[in-house]
Amino acid sequence: MPAEKHTYIQIHPADNVLVALTNLSAGTPINFGGHTFTLHTPVEAKHKFTIAALEPEAPIHMYGVLVGKACEHIPQGTALTVNNIKHASDDFKLGSRKTNWVVPAAADAYRDKTFMGFHRADGSVGTANYWLVIPLVFCENRNINVLKEALSAKLGFAKPRGYESEVDNLVEMYRSGKTAADILQADLQLSPEAQTTKKLFENIDGIKFLNHDMGCGGTRTDSDSLCGLLAGYITHPNVAGATVLSLGCQHAQAGILQTEIQKRDPNFSKPLVMLEQQKIGTESKLLHEALKQTFAGLMEANQQQRQPAPLSKLCIGLECGGSDGFSGISANPALGYLSDILVGLGGNVILAEFPELCGVEQEMSDRCADEAEALKFMDLMRTYNARAEADGSGFYANPSPGNIRDGLITDAIKSAGAAKKGGTSPVTDVLDYPEKVTKPGLNLLCTPGSDVESTTAEVASGANVVLFTTGLGTPTGNPIAPVIKIATNTAVFNKMPDILDLNCGTIIEGEETIAQSATRMLDYVIEVASGLKQPKAVILGQDDFIPWKRGVSL
Structure with a gap:
């Protein structure tokens, strides 16, 4: 059954803030925990507001973890902003192993499914050639x-765009005596693409x-x-x-x-x-x-020709960029559910972007299969953040203006939602850039949060498909691995259909559950991996490739 539609939600029982799912005006009654209060300020969709009044330095929790602290007195029902809260996250240490998990029941429907791929001599299977x-x-x-x-x-192999004819039209307008104002008002239609060479x-x-x-x-x-x-x-x-x-x-x-x-x-x-x-x-x-x-x-x-391959031969890179306040409650959890299905089938997933794991280090290190990997992860996180801070820009500086505008106002808020892409399975390996994936399961790969650098690295480590969530919209692609773009909200999906492939805004609107969205996504992945469908980034020839210089890049 589809999920029920709400106007605000609490993500985790331990959270002391709620997330607005639609624009809420000041004075709106909020019914929560058996009590009713009214909003002290307007709250835009994707943003958070207080359940109770907070005093300076009071902790703020989302997703069950510390994501910030109050900078001043914040009345009950007030929107959180960069002015009234600051980044904060819990420290972390080596803990006990927490590797028990349950493979989603949905995995059973995919155990005998295959995709059509290119089999290589080393036993790997490509989704392209x-x-x-x-x-x-x-x-x-x-x-x-x-x-x-x-x-x-x-x-x-060239991809003609059809824009040359538009330039021809502009040249002709200029030669015929048209003014700059005439040109700016002209309605230029993109011509059909030229016939490509076979x-x-x-x-x-x-x-x-x-x-x-x-x-x-x-x-x-x-x-x-x-x-x-x-x-x-x-x-x-x-x-x-x-x-x-x-x-x-x-x-x-x-x-x-x-x-x-x-x-x-x-x-x-x-x-x-x-x-x-x-x-x-x-x-x-x-x-x-x-x-x-x-x-x-x-x-x-x-x-080389395509041949059937089990889904265990898929290695999926998990990526997000242009994230918003819905990323952590729609598309990213759906990716997490899909990740758990694939891990349950013996496949690989890669969770990268270490600056966007700030605040969830304890959970991720506890999920490492052995202590050696947990220690490696913690060391990479501390070393990376220390380098960033030495240059005056620690992990706290990761959120972009677009992230902040759409509700991700501290790095810990952004990270807690970004980590949901990794699902709940144990971490089988921790890789430093640019190491290769060798173990089935969930792999953590040290990369920047920068979209293209991180995607470039995930593919180098073995990802033969990349699933990329976005709340603001981004054209990012990769030269050799199909990058499937997943919208976190319906508004951006409808606004940018030329670069986005799938929509998880259906979760926010109560039309689809996280599990339903995940299996719909996996069905699409199988078609892309088989060469039956091309994501928009492939169609557009969006071949982004940026190696990471091991200096500071967030």
């Missing part, structure tokens, strides 16, 4: 772009070109991490093979990349083209060799 062209250092970005211009359109290699989803600004000039730690990240992409199940261009003198050496590849796949056998410009000589020789060897590799990669 891409060829990569990668620079080991930013000096090769121009050569990468030349290869992109030469290959993409001719092989049928793909030459039918079993290849595309060639992806991963430009970046790293590889030399920074710290050796950053260049080594870059090699690990790139190795994660080259060995990824969604990748059939790769072309790598190196200058030769940079920190990120080809030998380091080869070592990182061997760490992740000791029996690596995919076609791999490695070319060094300072050895080959002229740009022309380099590019001619790259074109020939890449084309030969594409011919080999095209032999």
Whole structure:
């Protein structure tokens, strides 16, 4: 049965604030806990208000954890703002293991289901089949772009947008004597997309070109991490093979990349083209060799075809960006329920964005399967936050202006809701960036909260699908893994249908339960993993790729 619709809710019995599900005006009667009081101030949807009056330094609890403290006297029924509360979170320490959990009953319906994927020699299964062209250092970005211009359109992988004809119209208006005011008032309609060239290699989803600004000039730690990240992409199940261009003198050496590849796949056998410009000589020789060897590799990669695979071969990255006050009560818990289903089936899920686990460290460390992993998680959290604070911007500074505007006014409030994506299963492994997932179950991966850096890292660690919740809307995608965008509220889903795939606002409106939303989402994941549907980020060619420099990025 659908959930009942309410205008405000208490998320956890220990919470001393309520969340408005619709805009509430001052004077609105609130019936809670057998008592009635009226709102002292208006409260916008997604924002929180006090159940009882709070004095300065009084703790504020949401999701059953400390998320802030009062800065001043806050009357009963008052909206929480950045002016009357401040970030606060509980300390954490090594506790006892709390790894008991129950696999959702809904998992039974998926035990015999499969998706159609690309089976790799290492036993992994891809949800897509891409060829990569990668620079080991930013000096090769121009050569990468030349290869992109030469290959993409001719092989049928370019994505024409249709905007060129709009520019033609603007040029014609200018030539005909139209003024700037005329142009600004013109109603330009996007022309139908030009006919795309038929793909030459039918079993290849595309060639992806991963430009970046790293590889030399920074710290050796950053260049080594870059090699690990790139190795994660080259060995990824969604990748059939790769072309790598190196200058030769940079920190990120080809030998380091080869070592990182061997760490992740000791029996690596995919076609791999490695070319060094300072050895080959002229740009022309380099590019001619790259074109020939890449084309030969594409011919080999095209032999791969989709075959049935169990859902245990899915590795789902859990991500959120442009979060709002509904994220933690609609889309994120739905992802958590889906995560528990997949873990119950033997699959993998990755929960990252460590700045957005601030305040829930005790719960997450207690859920670690053994003490060694719990200690590793706590150490990563403390070290990361200390680095941030040393630069004057601790985890407390994570919420963006958009987060704050839509109800996430402290990092702990944001984190408590973000952690819901990880469900309730035990943490089987804790990974530092850019380590690879090797154990089934829930994996914690140290990344920034920054959407693209975190998504880039999750995919490098093995995510072959990414589920991305958003309350404000974001076009974020990834070059090789389908990123499925899930709205936390119906308003943003209706406003931005060109970049959002699924809507969990139905939970807020009482039309659907969290479990129903999760299984609807999982059914969509299976279709995407099988190549039957394309998320909007894939259709738009939203190939966001940003390696993390291990300095401070929240």
